[in-house]
Amino acid sequence: MIYTEKKIEKILRQRGCKITPQRRAILSAIIHSREHLAPAAIHKKVCQEHPGVGLVTVYRTLEILSELGLICEMHAGGNCRSYMMRRPSGHHHHLICSDCGTVIDFTDCDLGELERRLSKETSFKINGHLLEFLGQCRNCCKETVIR
Amino acid sequence: MIYTEKKIEKILRQRGCKITPQRRAILSAIIHSREHLAPAAIHKKVCQEHPGVGLVTVYRTLEILSELGLICEMHAGGNCRSYMMRRPSGHHHHLICSDCGTVIDFTDCDLGELERRLSKETSFKINGHLLEFLGQCRNCCKETVIR
DNA sequence: TGCTAATTGAAAATCATTTTCATTTATTGG
DNA sequence: CCAATAAATGAAAATGATTTTCAATTAGCA
Ligand SMILES: [Mn+2]
Ligand SMILES: [Mn+2]
Ligand SMILES: [Zn+2]
Ligand SMILES: [Zn+2]
Numbered sequence: 463m464i465y466t467e468k469k470i471e472k473i474l475r476q477r478g479c480k481i482t483p484q485r486r487a488i489l490s491a492i493i494h495s496r497e498h499l500a501p502a503a504i505h506k507k508v509c510q511e512h513p514g515v516g517l518v519t520v521y522r523t524l525e526i527l528s529e530l531g532l533i534c535e536m537h538a539g540g541n542c543r544s545y546m547m548r549r550p551s552g553h554h555h556h557l558i559c560s561d562c563g564t565v566i567d568f569t570d571c572d573l574g575e576l577e578r579r580l581s582k583e584t585s586f587k588i589n590g591h592l593l594e595f596l597g598q599c600r601n602c603c604k605e606t607v608i609r
Numbered sequence: 610m611i612y613t614e615k616k617i618e619k620i621l622r623q624r625g626c627k628i629t630p631q632r633r634a635i636l637s638a639i640i641h642s643r644e645h646l647a648p649a650a651i652h653k654k655v656c657q658e659h660p661g662v663g664l665v666t667v668y669r670t671l672e673i674l675s676e677l678g679l680i681c682e683m684h685a686g687g688n689c690r691s692y693m694m695r696r697p698s699g700h701h702h703h704l705i706c707s708d709c710g711t712v713i714d715f716t717d718c719d720l721g722e723l724e725r726r727l728s729k730e731t732s733f734k735i736n737g738h739l740l741e742f743l744g745q746c747r748n749c750c751k752e753t754v755i756r
Numbered sequence: 757t758g759c760t761a762a763t764t765g766a767a768a769a770t771c772a773t774t775t776t777c778a779t780t781t782a783t784t785g786g
Numbered sequence: 787c788c789a790a791t792a793a794a795t796g797a798a799a800a801t802g803a804t805t806t807t808c809a810a811t812t813a814g815c816a
Contacts, residue, residue, distance in 0.1 A: 480782050480793055501772080516796045521773065532696055568671060568732050573740075576719065580742060584713050586704055590742035593720075597735035627762060627813050648803080663765045681810065 467493060470532060479526060487512045488523045492533060498556075498565050559599035566599075614640060617679060626673060634659045635670045639680060645703075645712050706746035713746075 465473075467489055467599050479485075491507040492499065499507070505520045527533045534554075557566040572592050581588050612620075614636055618628050626632075638654040639646065646654070647742045666697045681701075704713040718740050728735050 478793085482782070482794065484795070485794060493629075517772095518774085518797085521808085522794080530679045557727055557731055557735070559733070566733070568727060572723065576717075577742065580704055580715060581744075584704060585746065585747040585750070586706070586742070587712070587750050588704070588742050589707075590743045592739060592741045592743065594739045595724065595733070596737045597733045597734050599727075600732040603732070603734050622814095625762085629763065629813070631764075661765080665766085665805085666764060669763085 465532065473530060473532070474526070477526070484508075484515045484519050485523050487515060487523065488520055489527075492527075526528065555595075556591045557595045557597070559602055560596050561598055561602035564599045564601075612679065613684070620677060620679070621673070624673075624677065630659065631655075631662045631666050632670050634662060635667055636674075639674075700740075702740045704742045706749055707743050708745055708749035711746045711748075 470489060470493075471486075474481060487508045488504060491504050495507070496524070499518065501520050501524060503578070504524070505515070505517045508515050508520065524533065545572065553571075554569045555571050556569045557568060558564070571591075573591055573593065577588050577591065580586065614633070617636060617640075618633075620629060621632070634655045635651060638651050642654070648667050648671060649664065651671070652662070652664045655662050655667065675680065675682065699728045700718075701716045702718050704715060705711070718738075720738055720740065724735050724738065727733065
């Protein structure tokens with residue numbers, strides 16, 4: 463947990479956002495979850511404590527948080543849905559189990575060299591990358607063997 | 610172009626698929642395109658020569674081709690839509706311009722070392738990865754400067 | 757040539773996300 | 787405190803991609 467809720471609220475204010483109960487609730491749901499949650503899941507969580515908060519508001523809040531780099535997105539292979547997550551410590555990537563959805567974060571991707579080379583070769587100004595490994599977690603490996 | 614249409618048809622037959630005019634048309638559209646096409650774009654292309662082919666059939670065919678590893682998917686950052694593409698020579702990745710959508714392929718990602726380490730540390734059986742760089746292509750860089 | 761399982765397309769269903777719009781509310785300066 | 791006001795909210799509808807359903811058609815084999 464890098465930022466406290468207070469700190470995040472401050473950042474939001476600086477951007478001209480108002481701090482509403484809904485935003486507090488959404489923020490809290492994301493901050494206090496260890497998992498990577500889809501918008502719908504965040505909404506569900508928020509509604510347990512604050513019924514009536516609209517899914518639309520969740521989407522709008524996620525957009526702002528994402529824009530400010532306070533949360534990041536996850537892309538799983540085939541079905542291409544994006545999930546929002548709390549950042550463990552800035553820039554990081556995922557190891558996703560295709561069977562059960564378990565996600566493990568890792569931070570050291572070390573793509574700087576490759577990035578520099580590609581940038582040079584293509585004249586692209588690169589400002590980010592998406593890196594995710596897909597496979598089977600320990601448990602799902604076992605199950606496959608047993609079958 | 611690694612596989613000829615004939616070769617691909619053979620692979621499809623081996624899997625128990627029938628070779629229909631629709632599938633031939635879809636395959637041809639993908640094979641003869643240098644670009645990464647979304648399902649809708651493939652459908653459009655196919656319909657120029659073969660009006661009446663359903664978008665549903667495009668989706669169904671893409672699913673099979675993807676399953677067989679004959680085509681692969683592309684994921685752009687935020688809006689998370691998946692695009693299908695012809696593979697230039699097997700495993701490869703993308704450099705995507707966030708402004709105009711231009712895509713450049715590259716093949717040497719060199720993630721083996723990282724993959725091995727992660728696998729060891731997490732006991733995951735890793736069977737693939739997703740790697741995409743996002744940025745601005747040469748043209749879009751210029752435009753930004755001019756403004 | 758005829759059989760049959762696979763395939764097809766239209767239409768409807770799903771599902772995630774966005775837009776619209778009238779109503780409410782957080783913030784601020786008096 | 788008390789407006790004034792721009793920002794935020796939620797319901798509902800719109801959008802857009804993808805999937806499902808189902809009756810009709812067809813490719814491939816016997
Ligand atoms: Mn993560
Ligand atoms: Mn490619
Ligand atoms: Zn698993
Ligand atoms: Zn560009």
